Structures are given as C-alpha cells and as structure tokens.
Amino acid sequence: MSSHREAPEISKDPVADNTDVYAFVSPDKPDTVTLIANFIPLQLPYGGPNFNEFGDDVRYAIHVSNSGDARADVTYQFRFTTVVRNKNTFLYNTGPIEKISSKNWNRPQFCTVTRVDRRGRSTVLGRNLMVPPVNVGIRSTPRYDATFTAAATHRLPGGRMFFAGERAESFHVDLGSIFDLGALRPFQAAHLIPSANAVGVNGTQGLNVHTIAIQVPKTDLTRNGTVPTDVMDPAAVIGVYASASRQKSRVLNPDTGTPAGFGPYVQVSRLANPLFNEVIVPMAAKDRWNATDPRDDKEFARYVTKPELAGLLPVLYPGVFPKLAAYTKPRADLAAILLTGIPAGVVPGFQNFTGPVQADLLRLNLAIPPTAAPKVLGLIAGDPAGFPNGRRLLDDVVTIELRAVAGVTIPLVDPTFTPDAAAAAVTDGTDNTNAGFTDHFPYVGAPAGGFQTMPGTPAA
Amino acid sequence: MEQPNRRKFLIIAGAGAGAAAVGVAAAKTGIAGSDAPAADTTAAVPAGAKPLVAYVEDAGSARVSVMTGDAETVVHDPDLVARLTRAATGRTA
Numbered sequence: 299m300s301s302h303r304e305a306p307e308i309s310k311d312p313v314a315d316n317t318d319v320y321a322f323v324s325p326d327k328p329d330t331v332t333l334i335a336n337f338i339p340l341q342l343p344y345g346g347p348n349f350n351e352f353g354d355d356v357r358y359a360i361h362v363s364n365s366g367d368a369r370a371d372v373t374y375q376f377r378f379t380t381v382v383r384n385k386n387t388f389l390y391n392t393g394p395i396e397k398i399s400s401k402n403w404n405r406p407q408f409c410t411v412t413r414v415d416r417r418g419r420s421t422v423l424g425r426n427l428m429v430p431p432v433n434v435g436i437r438s439t440p441r442y443d444a445t446f447t448a449a450a451t452h453r454l455p456g457g458r459m460f461f462a463g464e465r466a467e468s469f470h471v472d473l474g475s476i477f478d479l480g481a482l483r484p485f486q487a488a489h490l491i492p493s494a495n496a497v498g499v500n501g502t503q504g505l506n507v508h509t510i511a512i513q514v515p516k517t518d519l520t521r522n523g524t525v526p527t528d529v530m531d532p533a534a535v536i537g538v539y540a541s542a543s544r545q546k547s548r549v550l551n552p553d554t555g556t557p558a559g560f561g562p563y564v565q566v567s568r569l570a571n572p573l574f575n576e577v578i579v580p581m582a583a584k585d586r587w588n589a590t591d592p593r594d595d596k597e598f599a600r601y602v603t604k605p606e607l608a609g610l611l612p613v614l615y616p617g618v619f620p621k622l623a624a625y626t627k628p629r630a631d632l633a634a635i636l637l638t639g640i641p642a643g644v645v646p647g648f649q650n651f652t653g654p655v656q657a658d659l660l661r662l663n664l665a666i667p668p669t670a671a672p673k674v675l676g677l678i679a680g681d682p683a684g685f686p687n688g689r690r691l692l693d694d695v696v697t698i699e700l701r702a703v704a705g706v707t708i709p710l711v712d713p714t715f716t717p718d719a720a721a722a723a724v725t726d727g728t729d730n731t732n733a734g735f736t737d738h739f740p741y742v743g744a745p746a747g748g749f750q751t752m753p754g755t756p757a758a
Numbered sequence: 759m760e761q762p763n764r765r766k767f768l769i770i771a772g773a774g775a776g777a778a779a780v781g782v783a784a785a786k787t788g789i790a791g792s793d794a795p796a797a798d799t800t801a802a803v804p805a806g807a808k809p810l811v812a813y814v815e816d817a818g819s820a821r822v823s824v825m826t827g828d829a830e831t832v833v834h835d836p837d838l839v840a841r842l843t844r845a846a847t848g849r850t851a
Binding site: 545546547549558559560561562563 | 809811813823826828829
C-alpha cells in the first residue's frame with residue numbers, strides 16, 4: 299500500500315515500483331503545483347552496502363492530462379545516471395560525505411529532467427542534477443537534512459523546482475493487520491476472527507522511499523496556460539499519474555554480470571489514486587493494469603462499481619455493515635471519485651470532473667487554494683484542498699478510502715442510502731510516525747538514517 | 759513439448775557469428791517498416807551496426823521484432839524466421 303508491491307510482477311522490481319503519487323497546490327507558493335512520485339517501497343535505511351537508488355535503466359515520468367481525454371498533455375521525464383568514482387573499493391563512501399560534491403561519496407547519481415508535450419516535443423529542463431546520497435548514518439552523512447536537502451533542490455527554467463532522492467515514507471498504514479484478513483486493530487473485536495481491540499501500528503514506520511518531486515507554475519499544466527480562479531471552470535482541473543517504464547528486451551551479459559536494454563520503453567508501473575491497483579483490481583489483472591494507460595481504464599471500471607472490498611467488509615465484520623451488504627447498485631460514488639472526477643452539483647461549490655472518459659487519475663482543481671488548517675480526511679471532512687482533490691502528503695488516504703468503500707460517499711449520488719454507523723468510524727488507526735513534513739519544497743521529511751534507525755521487533 | 763513453430767526465440771547479436779549476421783540483416787531490411795519484404799541473405803553487415811535483439815513470438819506468423827537502441831522494427835520475413843528457428847535448434851543450414 300498504497301501501491302507498494304501491489305502487483306505480482308512489479309513486486310519483483312522495486313526500483314521501478316511507484317508507491318505513491320501526490321499532487322497539490324503548493325501551500326507556500328499557491329501559484330505553483332507540486333507533483334511528487336515515490337518509488338522503491340519499504341526501504342530499510344540500513345540497507346547497505348548497496349543502498350537503494352533510482353534505476354539508470356528506468357524511465358520515470360509524471361504525466362498531466364488537461365484536455366479531458368485522459369491522455370498526457372504534459373509529461374516530465376526523469377532519467378538517472380550513476381557514477382562509480384573508485385572502482386577498487388566496496389564502500390558506498392570512503393569517508394564522511396560532508397557535502398554533496400564530496401569525493402568520498404563513491405556512487406553519486408545525477409538526473410536529467412525533460413518536459414514532453416502532447417505532440418512529443420521535448421525540452422530538457424536540466425541535466426546532471428545531483429541526487430543526494432542516502433542517509434547512511436552520523437559518520438557518513440552527518441547533519442543529513444541540513445547538508446543535502448537544499449543542495450539537492452535544483453531551480454529549473456521557468457520558475458520550476460526539482461528534487462530527487464531518498465526521503466522518509468509519508469504514507470502510513472497498518473500493513474500487518476490489513477493483510478491479515480482485513481483486520482483493523484481498533485475494531486478487531488468485531489472481526490470474524492476476533493481479538494481485543496488495539497491501537498493501529500504504522501507498518502511503514504522507520505522506512506524510506508525514493509522521491510521525485512517537481513514544482514511547476516500552474517501555467518505549465520493548464521490547457522490554456524492560464525491560472526484558474528473559477529472552481530467550477532472545467533479547465534481548472536488536471537489529472538495526474540506517474541509511471542515507470544523499462545526497455546522491452548533485457549539481455550544479461552555474462553561477461554560483465556550486467557544487463558543491457560533493447561527496444562522501446564514499455565510501462566511496468568503506474569499510479570494515480572492510492573490503492574486503486576492494490577485493492578480494487580483483482581490479482582490476475584494487476585500486471586496488465588500496470589502496463590496499460592489510464593485512458594483505457596474502462597475495462598477496469600467494473601471493479602470500481604462493484605468493489606470486492608465492499609463485499610468483504612460485511613463478511614469480515616458480521617453485523618457491522620448491514621446497509622452496505624444490502625446495497626446492490628453500482629457504486630457510482632466510487633466511479634466518480636476514482637474514474638471521472640466529481641461533477642458539479644454533487645458537492646456544493648466543488649468539482650474536479652475531467653469528462654466522461656473513465657481513467658484512474660489523481661484529479662486536482664487548481665482554483666481551490668491551499669488551506670492553513672488542512673484536515674487529514676480531506677474532502678469528506680469539508681476540506682476541498684485535500685484528497686480526492688489531488689493528494690497532500692498529510693492526507694490519510696487509507697481512512698478516507700476505507701470509509702468511502704464502506705459507504706459514506708454513496709449518499710452523494712444516491713440520497714436514498716443511509717450509511718452504516720460504522721462507515722464513518724472505520725479506520726486502520728495509524729498516523730504518520732516518520733519524519734514530519736516541511737513547509738517548503740520538497741515538503742517530504744528527511745529520510746531515516748541507517749545508523750540511527752533500530753530494526754523492528756519480531757514476534758510469532 | 760511444444761512444437762518448434764510455436765516456440766519463442768531470442769537471438770542476441772554477438773552471441774554467435776551466424777546469429778549476429780542474421781540479426782543485423784533483419785534490422786537493415788526493417789527500415790522499410792512493418793511487413794517489409796524478405797531480407798537479402800547475402801547482404802553485408804553495415805558499418806556501425808549496433809547490438810540488437812530479434813524476437814519471434816510466433817514462428818508461424820513469420821514476424822520478427824528487431825530491437826536496437828530504444829527502437830523496435832517489425833519485419834515480415836518467413837525466410838529469416840525459418841533460419842532463426844533452425845539456428846535456435848543448432849542447425850545453421
């Protein structure tokens with residue numbers, strides 16, 4: 299979760315595994331949008347000597363659709379190049395890395411950022427942009443955040459900003475309980491296989507991801523190059539997704555022990571709305587979903603309008619969700635939230651509708667300003683600046699989506715339905731327990747350090 | 759055991775002299791695009807030819823996908839498929 303190891307094939311290719319996507323109007327620069335895509339799930343901070351890094355052979359991308367057909371109108375591509383400075387040592391660093399340009403860092407990585415428009419015209423926005431080292435520990439990467447975050451934050455032409463590197467995992471979820479037959483610790487006394495209620499456990503605590511973040515003016519993303527001010531203007535809404543692609547053919551060279559790629563890049567991972575492929579698409583279709591484009595998501599719509607999880611909740615929690623169990627209509631609420639955006643007239647004063655094309659996109663209405671008092675439950679808590687209007691780092695998407703699937707959003711499209719009382723209370727009970735978010739770009743907290751982080755506690 | 763005409767083959771240029779020559783010839787003819795005519799099997803290897811992968815998913819279709827760099831060209835060449843098929847079983851004639 300939210301898309302960590304979510305499909306059989308991509309779970310074997312973590313370097314290309316897109317874990318989360320965020321899109322929000324920048325709180326400190328409301329004339330810009332921040333787009334974040336995280337990769338490489340569940341990283342142990344002490345995973346040396348070959349620490350996690352972006353793949354030189356992966357083409358990472360963040361796509362923006364602004365014309366209603368779910369095709370990418372603007373794409374930012376990110377390609378990485380790794381250099382080994384000293385070929386005679388096994389060490390990641392041969393001494394303290396006291397600044398990003400330190401020669402003690404034996405394996406620096408650089409990024410080229412390219413903007414591609416709908417017609418395929420490419421503009422290189424930056425070359426050889428330094429990626430920071432991972433947070434090895436107090437000796438190798440002292441004063442990590444102060445030393446590396448600003449140094450690896452690059453200004454690009456046109457008022458854009460860019461950062462790529464290891465950061466703290468922002469997403470929180472009780473992985474251990476949810477995949478143990480849908481247990482939610484705060485409510486597990488009501489589970490089909492009950493145990494005493496307990497507080498949630500953040501399964502991503504102490505783990506890092508690799509973040510790609512780019513901040514661009516709103517004018518870079520809108521269909522007409524303007525700054526939207528009318529929330530109800532269809533042109534105010536963009537759809538965002540991220541992807542990772544690999545070359546179609548890969549040949550292992552037995553002389554060097556390294557692979558070579560041949561052929562065009564094909565998509566192996568994509569992500570927009572959290573948990574879409576994870577808990578909506580059935581296992582047998584997940585790999586195909588990762589390989590397809592959002593504009594072709596019509597074939598997956600049946601999994602949205604009749605979600606498996608909505609059928610499981612009444613079974614796993616007997617007697618808790620009787621109204622949900624009795625609801626047999628297609629879930630038009632989920633189809634709107636996940637596949638088309640919410641049309642005007644559903645939530646007063648709000649819309650993020652991108653048109654009738656069914657596509658899993660993270661839809662953001664750029665005319666809605668950021669709020670100084672964000673609510674982690676976003677739109678369902680009356681905060682239209684949060685998920686599912688884009689997604690902020692702080693949004694508790696597990697709880698939001700659990701409640702939506704449990705029925706709290708059905709009345710938006712079907713006023714005759716009254717949700718079960720539990721639907722508005724259900725949660726996995728977790729909060730972010732990693733480094734806090736910052737108030738400026740790249741916003742994602744500094745990564746946990748390898749030396750500083752303690753391993754978890756095994757139990758059987 | 760699958761029949762030979764249903765097997766999938768990967769021929770890597772450079773892995774063997776015969777395979778490399780066949781692969782590069784396919785790439786050359788592939789410039790004409792999909793379903794290009796059969797290759798001239800006596801053609802010389804062009805200067806600067808790069809490593810490539812030739813992929814036959816279905817020998818019965820006579821289609822060869824030739825990948826080099828980040829490009830892919832599909833050629834329709836029953837003779838090339840036949841020779842690749844024979845080469846994959848160790849027969850070069």
